[in-house]
Amino acid sequence: MTVSTAVPDETTNPEPRLGRSWHIVLPLLCYLAVGAAMIIYTQSVPLDGIERGSLNLPYIFGRTWEHIQLVFYSTVLVLVVALPLGILLTRGTLRRATPFVLTLVNVGQATPAVGLVVLLAVLFQIGFWTSVAALFAYSLLPTLRNTMVGLQQVDWRLIDAGRGIGMSAARVLFKVELPMAAPVILSGIRTTLVLSVGTASIAAFIGAGGLGDLITTGVSTQRNLVLVTGCVLIAVLALMIDWVGGLAQRVLAPKGLS
Amino acid sequence: MADQSTSGVPIELRKVTKVFPGSGEPAVRELDLNIPAGEIVVLVGPSGCGKTTTMRMINRLIEPTSGDIVIDGRSSHDIDPDRLRRNIGYVIQQAGLFPHMTVAANIAQVPKMLGWDRARIAERVDELLTLVGLDPGQYRDTFPRRLSGGQQQRVGVARALAADPPVLLMDEPFGALDPISRERLQDELLGLQDDLAKTIVFVTHDIDEALKIGDHIAIMKAPGHIVQYASPAEILTNPADDYVEQFLGAGSSMRLLRLTKVGDIEVDQVPYASEDADAAEVLAEIERHGLDYALLTDGMRRPLRWVGAEHLQGLTGPVGSAGDPITGTLHHRMTLQDALEALLNADNDVVPVVGRRRAYAGALSLSTVQNAIQAIKIRERERRLHRGETGAGR
Numbered sequence: 001m002t003v004s005t006a007v008p009d010e011t012t013n014p015e016p017r018l019g020r021s022w023h024i025v026l027p028l029l030c031y032l033a034v035g036a037a038m039i040i041y042t043q044s045v046p047l048d049g050i051e052r053g054s055l056n057l058p059y060i061f062g063r064t065w066e067h068i069q070l071v072f073y074s075t076v077l078v079l080v081v082a083l084p085l086g087i088l089l090t091r092g093t094l095r096r097a098t099p100f101v102l103t104l105v106n107v108g109q110a111t112p113a114v115g116l117v118v119l120l121a122v123l124f125q126i127g128f129w130t131s132v133a134a135l136f137a138y139s140l141l142p143t144l145r146n147t148m149v150g151l152q153q154v155d156w157r158l159i160d161a162g163r164g165i166g167m168s169a170a171r172v173l174f175k176v177e178l179p180m181a182a183p184v185i186l187s188g189i190r191t192t193l194v195l196s197v198g199t200a201s202i203a204a205f206i207g208a209g210g211l212g213d214l215i216t217t218g219v220s221t222q223r224n225l226v227l228v229t230g231c232v233l234i235a236v237l238a239l240m241i242d243w244v245g246g247l248a249q250r251v252l253a254p255k256g257l258s
Numbered sequence: 259m260a261d262q263s264t265s266g267v268p269i270e271l272r273k274v275t276k277v278f279p280g281s282g283e284p285a286v287r288e289l290d291l292n293i294p295a296g297e298i299v300v301l302v303g304p305s306g307c308g309k310t311t312t313m314r315m316i317n318r319l320i321e322p323t324s325g326d327i328v329i330d331g332r333s334s335h336d337i338d339p340d341r342l343r344r345n346i347g348y349v350i351q352q353a354g355l356f357p358h359m360t361v362a363a364n365i366a367q368v369p370k371m372l373g374w375d376r377a378r379i380a381e382r383v384d385e386l387l388t389l390v391g392l393d394p395g396q397y398r399d400t401f402p403r404r405l406s407g408g409q410q411q412r413v414g415v416a417r418a419l420a421a422d423p424p425v426l427l428m429d430e431p432f433g434a435l436d437p438i439s440r441e442r443l444q445d446e447l448l449g450l451q452d453d454l455a456k457t458i459v460f461v462t463h464d465i466d467e468a469l470k471i472g473d474h475i476a477i478m479k480a481p482g483h484i485v486q487y488a489s490p491a492e493i494l495t496n497p498a499d500d501y502v503e504q505f506l507g508a509g510s511s512m513r514l515l516r517l518t519k520v521g522d523i524e525v526d527q528v529p530y531a532s533e534d535a536d537a538a539e540v541l542a543e544i545e546r547h548g549l550d551y552a553l554l555t556d557g558m559r560r561p562l563r564w565v566g567a568e569h570l571q572g573l574t575g576p577v578g579s580a581g582d583p584i585t586g587t588l589h590h591r592m593t594l595q596d597a598l599e600a601l602l603n604a605d606n607d608v609v610p611v612v613g614r615r616r617a618y619a620g621a622l623s624l625s626t627v628q629n630a631i632q633a634i635k636i637r638e639r640e641r642r643l644h645r646g647e648t649g650a651g652r
Contacts, residue, residue, distance in 0.1 A: 165347075166341065
């Protein structure tokens, strides 16, 4: 006994590390470099008046910030709705309602995004929150479906073991089911995030701002540089958020599963 | 119910019936079963015979449709299911360990729910790991998937024992293991049970496992009733009907060999002496026994050599190094089957039997084993006849 306690702690650390840190941030640095190069280029070439209106730094950063806000609020809304709903729909008798709810959510996803946004604007009013609502409807599915699939695929024997040793249903949910489903749920949230970054560009149609403004301006005024800048920045933003999602997945997923 | 020193409590099933919704035939039908405190009772039968359902009704993972289950004098129906289950250890196939928790966290689940403090839990975890034969320093912080099947199952047993419950339910716990690990874990379970004396309800479809593990065996048949409930020896020597006989399959006598320990039968006694005994005295002892050999032991009575009368003839003073070294010993906890195997392979007709601390306890030969089996069969037959008479007298 005394011998084993003398062994240093490192030997009993069985889990692999996250990997060398520069390895992880390398993609992020690439994305940042592309975004920065795009912006620097727009600042260094001669621009006409229309281009200057859309490609000055305060305008670009303002639109980027709006874009991030659109994505943030819609995703928070998705989490608030999809996680509890997904959990409820995998409990007991409510399981029977699953196909109906999934069909409803599928409708949101299958409707063309532009149509959905404009329809909502017609029904309510144009502006930021209508866009958030449209983004919510459009990006709800991945998180909801993955929450349900993640919970459904938890080995029933683990749930049985949990109940069998005296855990309450709620304790089994929080201590066993949700941790076990976490990787799948997190990947659903990641999909939701990336989906909404792309879709948020449509918010420009109903005056909610975002980087979509650059695209609509570029198209309507036939300024290709403005159009391309908008596209590149949205792509870079999507890749960066995907990177953050991937990181979150690695950090938040329970240890011991892989 | 969960004092530190608890051993088993009796469990009684009274006319327990379970009908699953949507199925006409009951899964378990008016089942009566008395499980004595501190015994291992094995429910055995083909799949679909209701054995698992019966077990799961004891900790109310399945609620009985009718009937009552009384644990230590209290109807389980009056106890909150979650609290009931914290006082009943539960082990399932492939252990059912939570893969996202360390070994220590897995074992700590029930004590945590019972509100033990950290220090007590940590101490208990280490104690249990040691009990099931895993080094706490090495395994405490590992995750289950890094363990072999046998090790996982040990952790499963440790988790079930965490709060020292009086009752253990085991649902085919060794079913997914390779034969060697299975045998070893069965032996270890029996060893643990010697000290713990829990009431264990054990479900298996393997009759050999049942015969080895069980103090009593309930042989079940679909739909959910018990055909025979008796000790392993009685089931082997006196199967209740054709179904039981069929379920036992061939080789009942061989199984009897596996069921009986060397220590259970009357072994031969041979003259033995330590190395510094006087040769002439040993020779006299040999002649008194009417044999022509004796066993030489060391100071702790551990067998060393066989010495024949011819070695001792004319020798004076201590026996010393005369004689031939023994080629092997039998342990009194060995099964007769293993002993038989050893005897068939031994160079000598007679092999010494050792008991605690490998000290001399007797000797065994093939004919002794044969006589012993004969004696067991006669004894069981007489018991059966006796029971038949009293049965007819009623």
